[in-house]
Amino acid sequence: MVEVQRRALVQGAVLAALSFTIGGKELWLSPREAKALGAPASVLKPDEVETLEAVGETLLPGAREAGIANFVDNQLAVPPGDCLLMARIANVRPPFANFYRAALGAIERSCEGLHNKRFAQLAAAEQHDFADRLRQNKIEGWQGPPPPFIYFLLRHDAVDVTFGTVEGIEGLGIPYMPHIAPEKRW
Amino acid sequence: MAASEKVDVAIVGAGASASVFASVLARAGKKVVMLEQGPDWRESDLISSEIWGRRLKVVNPAILEGKDRLGYAYNAGWGSGGAATHYFAMFPRLLPSDFNMKSAYGRGLDWPFSYDDLAPFYDRVAQDIGISGDAKAEERWRPPGQPYPMPPIKTFRHGDVWLKGFEALGIKTARATTAINSQEYKGRPACIYDGWCNAGCPIGALANPTTTYLAEARKHGAEVKPFSTVTRVLTNEKGDRVTGIEYYDRAKQRQVQEASVVILSAFVSQNPRILLNSATDRHPNGLANANGLVGRYVMAHTGATIWGMFDEPDLQNYMGVLAPMHWSYDRYDKTARPGVFGSILWHCSPAIKPNDIGGIANSRNDLFGQALVDFIKRGSRQLSRLQAFGEELPNPDNRVELASEKDEFGFPLARINHAYDQDAVGVWSQGCDEGLKIAKAAGARESWALRASPPTIHMVGGTAMGKSAADSVANGYGQTHEIPNLWIGGVTLFPTEGAVNPSYTMYAVSLRAAEHLAANWNTIAG
Numbered sequence: 001m002v003e004v005q006r007r008a009l010v011q012g013a014v015l016a017a018l019s020f021t022i023g024g025k026e027l028w029l030s031p032r033e034a035k036a037l038g039a040p041a042s043v044l045k046p047d048e049v050e051t052l053e054a055v056g057e058t059l060l061p062g063a064r065e066a067g068i069a070n071f072v073d074n075q076l077a078v079p080p081g082d083c084l085l086m087a088r089i090a091n092v093r094p095p096f097a098n099f100y101r102a103a104l105g106a107i108e109r110s111c112e113g114l115h116n117k118r119f120a121q122l123a124a125a126e127q128h129d130f131a132d133r134l135r136q137n138k139i140e141g142w143q144g145p146p147p148p149f150i151y152f153l154l155r156h157d158a159v160d161v162t163f164g165t166v167e168g169i170e171g172l173g174i175p176y177m178p179h180i181a182p183e184k185r186w
Numbered sequence: 187m188a189a190s191e192k193v194d195v196a197i198v199g200a201g202a203s204a205s206v207f208a209s210v211l212a213r214a215g216k217k218v219v220m221l222e223q224g225p226d227w228r229e230s231d232l233i234s235s236e237i238w239g240r241r242l243k244v245v246n247p248a249i250l251e252g253k254d255r256l257g258y259a260y261n262a263g264w265g266s267g268g269a270a271t272h273y274f275a276m277f278p279r280l281l282p283s284d285f286n287m288k289s290a291y292g293r294g295l296d297w298p299f300s301y302d303d304l305a306p307f308y309d310r311v312a313q314d315i316g317i318s319g320d321a322k323a324e325e326r327w328r329p330p331g332q333p334y335p336m337p338p339i340k341t342f343r344h345g346d347v348w349l350k351g352f353e354a355l356g357i358k359t360a361r362a363t364t365a366i367n368s369q370e371y372k373g374r375p376a377c378i379y380d381g382w383c384n385a386g387c388p389i390g391a392l393a394n395p396t397t398t399y400l401a402e403a404r405k406h407g408a409e410v411k412p413f414s415t416v417t418r419v420l421t422n423e424k425g426d427r428v429t430g431i432e433y434y435d436r437a438k439q440r441q442v443q444e445a446s447v448v449i450l451s452a453f454v455s456q457n458p459r460i461l462l463n464s465a466t467d468r469h470p471n472g473l474a475n476a477n478g479l480v481g482r483y484v485m486a487h488t489g490a491t492i493w494g495m496f497d498e499p500d501l502q503n504y505m506g507v508l509a510p511m512h513w514s515y516d517r518y519d520k521t522a523r524p525g526v527f528g529s530i531l532w533h534c535s536p537a538i539k540p541n542d543i544g545g546i547a548n549s550r551n552d553l554f555g556q557a558l559v560d561f562i563k564r565g566s567r568q569l570s571r572l573q574a575f576g577e578e579l580p581n582p583d584n585r586v587e588l589a590s591e592k593d594e595f596g597f598p599l600a601r602i603n604h605a606y607d608q609d610a611v612g613v614w615s616q617g618c619d620e621g622l623k624i625a626k627a628a629g630a631r632e633s634w635a636l637r638a639s640p641p642t643i644h645m646v647g648g649t650a651m652g653k654s655a656a657d658s659v660a661n662g663y664g665q666t667h668e669i670p671n672l673w674i675g676g677v678t679l680f681p682t683e684g685a686v687n688p689s690y691t692m693y694a695v696s697l698r699a700a701e702h703l704a705a706n707w708n709t710i711a712g
Contacts, residue, residue, distance in 0.1 A: 059554045080245045081224070081264070084237050089260045089543070091246045131554055155554060156541070163562055164237050164541035172540065172566040174504045177380040178234035179388045 017182070018074045031067025031074070031161050041073040043097050044104075047118070049073065051104045054120035056158040058127040059151070063158035066168070071161045076100060086156035090149075099145060103154070106144020107134075113141060193217040194711065196431045196445035198416045198460065200226070201268020202689065203676035203696040204451035205395040208403035210700035214707070218408040219443060221433050223452075224265030226412040227396060232271075232386030236542035239385030241265075242272040248455040249589045253605035256486055257642045260543055262453050266410055267395045269453065270689060272384045274508035275365040275392045277317055278531060278686035279308055281328055281518060287579075287682055291520065293527055294579045295483070295681035298653045298662035305331055307694035315393040315693070316371040319363030326358065327515035336368045338511075340379060344501035344570040345511035348494075348534040351572075351628030355620070357516045362533060364509040365393035365689070381537025383508040384544075392507075399693075412436070416456075417597050418464040419448055419672060425468025427712065428672045434595050446711040447703070449664075451675035451696075454484055454645040455600040458586040458678070461649070463597050474649070474659050474666035474674075481586035483650045484602060485683045486642035488576035488610055490530070490617030493549045493569060494630030500567045506537040508544075510573075517620070518685065520577070526612030528577035529685035532624075535570045544571075549636075572624060574617040575643060577685040578610040586648050606640055614640040646677040646688050663699040670710055675699065 017028035020039040029037065041049050049069045056063035075085045080094035087096045107130075111119045115126065122130065133139045134147040144150075162168050169176045195211050197204045200222035212218045225231075227242070244264040250256055263269035282301035287294040309332040311317070318336040325331075338361035352359050366383070369376045377391040390397040404410070413436035420429045420442065430444035450457045458481035462472035472480055510533035518529045540546045546565040547553075553561050589601035606614075618635035625633035651674075652658025655667035658681070664674045675696050677688045703710060 060558055061556055062559070082241065083245070084240050086240075086542075088245055089240050089243050091250055091255070091257070091259050094245055128555060135552065135554070151554075152551065155547070155551075155558075159541045159545070159547040159558075159562075160237055163547070164235070164539070164545075169504075169540060172563060174566050176234075177378075177382075177504075179378075179380060179382060180230070180233050182233055182235045182238055 018071075020070070020074065030165070031071035032065065033067075034070040034074070035065060035067035039070055041069065043076040044069065044073045044100065047108070048101065048104045050120045051108055051118065052100070052154070054127065055107065055131070055154055058131045059155045060158035060162050062162045066161040068158055068161050072100065072157055086160065087153055090153060103145050103150040106142065107150070109144070110139055110142055190219075190441060190443045192430070192444035192446070193219045194445065195219070195447050195449060196221065196443045197449045197451055198431065198456075199268060199451040199453070200266040200400065200410045201263055201451060201453070201676065202270035202395045202399070203692055204268070204449070205399035205403055206693060206696035207449050207451065207675055207700045207703070208408040209399040209406070210697070210704055212403045212406035212408040214704040216704075216707070218403065219445070220408060220410045221414040221416050221431060221443065222266055222410055222412050223415050224412065226410050227265045227267060227271060227386065229388040229390065229396070232388040234380065234382040234385050236385065236539050236545065239272060242386055247599065248586075249591060249599055249601040251601060252584070252603040254640060254642060256484075256602055256604050256645055258455065258602070258645070261643070261645050266400060266412070267386075270395050271386050273689055274383055274536065274687075275689070276509035276533070276687045277319070277363045277365050277690040278513065279328060280684045280686055280691050281515065283520065284529070284682055284684035287520070291527070295650060295652065297681050298651055298658070301329065304691070304694050304698065305329065307698045308690065311690065311693040311697055315365055315398040316367055316374065317363060317365050318368040320361050323360035324363060326360065327518065334363065336371055338362065339364050339366055339368045339377060339507060339509070341511040342379075342502045342506045343498065344503040345506070345535045347496055347498065347501060347570060348572055348624065348628050349512065351624035351626070352514060352532070354627035355624055357514050357532065357624070359512045359514045359532075362510045362513045364507065366507055366509060367391045377507060379505050379507060381504060381506055381508065381539065415595065416452070416460055417595055419450070419460060419473055421464070421466055421468065421473070421669070425466060426669065428669055438594070447671045447673065449673040449675050453676070454648050454678055455586055455602055457674060457676070458648045459588065459600040462588050469668070473672060474668045476668060477656060479650065479657070479659050481648055482582040482584070483580035483647040483681065484584045484586060484604060484645065485578045485580055485647045485680070486604065487578065487644045487683065487685065488606065488614035488640035489643045490574040490576060490614050490621050491636045491641070492572040492618070492621035492625050493634055493636075494572065494625045494628065495564065495632040496568050496570065496629065497631050498568065501570055503535075503538050503567065503570055508536045510534050510536065517574070523613060523616045526616065527609045528579065528613040530574040530576050530613060530617050531685040532572070532574045534572045538569065538571065540566065572621050574621060575685045575687070576610060576613040576617055576640070577683060578606060580647060580650070580682055581607060604642065611640060644683070644688055646680040646683045648678040649674050650681045651679040652681060663702045665710070671712060673699070673703065
């Protein structure tokens with residue numbers, strides 16, 4: 001009889017945490033830990049991080065603290081073949097940073113035009129309304145990647161970091177049951 | 187440039203079809219080299235995570251165009267095992283009516299052989315890799331064959347919950363056939379139903395090629411060269427024989443692998459692309475393309491996708507496998523739906539996780555904010571999915587061509603144009619209608635169909651096989667009509683697709699071809 005010890009296989013796991021650099025030191029962290037420790041972005045600019053976190057939080061409450069910006073930024077810094085973003089399997093052509101810059105920039109330009117404010121500065125109801133218009137492709141004067149596709153990808157990123165992790169799934173009250181677990185429980 | 191030692195067989199790719207060829211030919215004593223664009227995955231790399239599982243998928247290598255652009259990267263593979271490292275191991279067969287559509291209905295194309303010719307190889311593959319199923323129940327819809335070596339996989343409530351609906355509509359079902367061990371098989375353990383199949387199965391319960399044919403090939407000396415990007419097939423001066431393969435290695439250095447026989451077993455964009463990029467004075471349209479058919483007849487499956495939220499407190503929808511527990515060919519008749527032509531295959535239901543394309547969140551793409559959080563919480567125990575794959579007929583305008591954009595080595599990328607015709611859309615739409623009736627009859631509290639546009643599931647075609655050099659690229663074994671030692675393996679050979687996952691048929695077609703090549707080696711290799 002071949003015995004399969006589910007948890008025993010975890011011992012053979014390859015390293016699955018992400019590498020973040022904080023204060024000159026390389027640390028293996030989950031995106032949530034990286035966010036909590038204030039890991040700086042390496043690809044996205046501060047205003048892009050701010051927009052991504054605000055949009056992510058609007059699409060899925062909890063995404064900001066789960067580290068959506070840390071996750072996306074980290075994955076934009078790796079070679080396309082190593083990238084774990086939904087963009088990879090949604091046929092975005094690399095470099096994926098080009099898509100994120102274009103998407104986040106278009107959101108900001110649109111918000112400035114419509115509200116004379118950055119997305120992060122909008123009231124919660126205005127952010128919700130903007131996201132709904134993004135989803136339905138109903139933003140006048142839009143210039144950038146197709147809004148529903150931006151909604152689709154950023155929403156997926158938010159779900160990934162919030163509910164696609166070990167702690168996210170177990171937080172729903174259902175077992176994760178890995179053969180080989182991601183390290184650092186994400 | 188460097189030239190490697192000449193081998194008997196150079197295979198482009200290390201996916202499922204390539205692994206079958208490599209296994210058969212290496213066991214026959216041939217020196218086999220497989221050139222794989224991605225990594226050489228090992229079981230310890232297969233992390234149980236929707237997020238980490240994306241590493242097994244290709245970074246889109248093609249320009250995608252058309253009304254219904256292919257979901258290329260999601261369906262294709264990257265690295266040894268190819269797409270079959272992340273497949274769901276759902277293993278339906280084509281039916282006899284799929285092989286002679288043009289003769290019988292005046293639609294599509296005929297295969298160069300019949301179901302009866304392929305049936306022994308379906309049975310052989312079942313024994314080779316381990317298939318779980320109930321052949322007797324399946325024989326309600328297909329000719330009899332050998333029993334499967336294992337009984338069907340275990341069922342869970344999230345699959346059983348649909349049966350009442352099928353019964354109410356008079357649709358007969360059977361336990362699904364899967365390449366997943368329901369019990370220990372050939373030293374590989376039984377499945378433990380964790381639902382991480384698409385991240386690769388590191389325990390070997392699911393028949394990924396890396397644990398079946400590719401493992402067998404390695405045991406007999408076949409070599410995988412990872413991170414090798416093949417750009418062209420090389421020919422002799424007369425253009426009547428191939429001499430090897432040009433590729434770029436991990437260090438991005440140009441290399442040549444000389445070989446007596448070359449087998450292209452890449453995926454839908456790359457097999458045609460390599461043939462087209464290999465044009466010479468003798469083959470100005472590309473290799474095997476005198477008739478202009480290389481790249482044509484690309485197909486995908488539509489998917490009528492129905493979601494149901496049930497009142498039962500815990501369907502255990504997080505357990506199981508990604509393949510279905512139950513399926514039905516009862517609506518497979520190509521003329522069963524008014525006004526449209528094509529088959530469908532009903533199946534239910536996969537284990538579901540919160541994220542990714544097939545996840546809970548994506549079942550309601552319209553929800554966001556707190557409504558999405560609440561929905562994911564409800565769905566994590568009460569949501570289930572019903573789906574019907576729908577057939578698309580071969581259309582010469584759905585094709586792979588060379589784009590003006592080039593890759594890092596200076597070779598044109600593939601451009602794939604794809605649009606469903608009215609039959610495919612009609613079959614899909616009627617499937618959605620029927621699925622909602624099934625859901626209602628099954629007692630779903632809420633049910634909905636994803637109707638925005640038909641998805642593109644699986645991909646086949648692009649180098650169709652046939653009986654004649656006038657209307658196909660290769661013969662029924664995948665040997666190109668123009669160059670006897672240039673072969674093609676895998677799903678790009680399919681002239682039609684039926685409404686079934688292509689993997690089982692691809693294995694059977696490849697096994698039949700590989701054994702023919704081995705048996706006729708001296709004639710073919712020269």
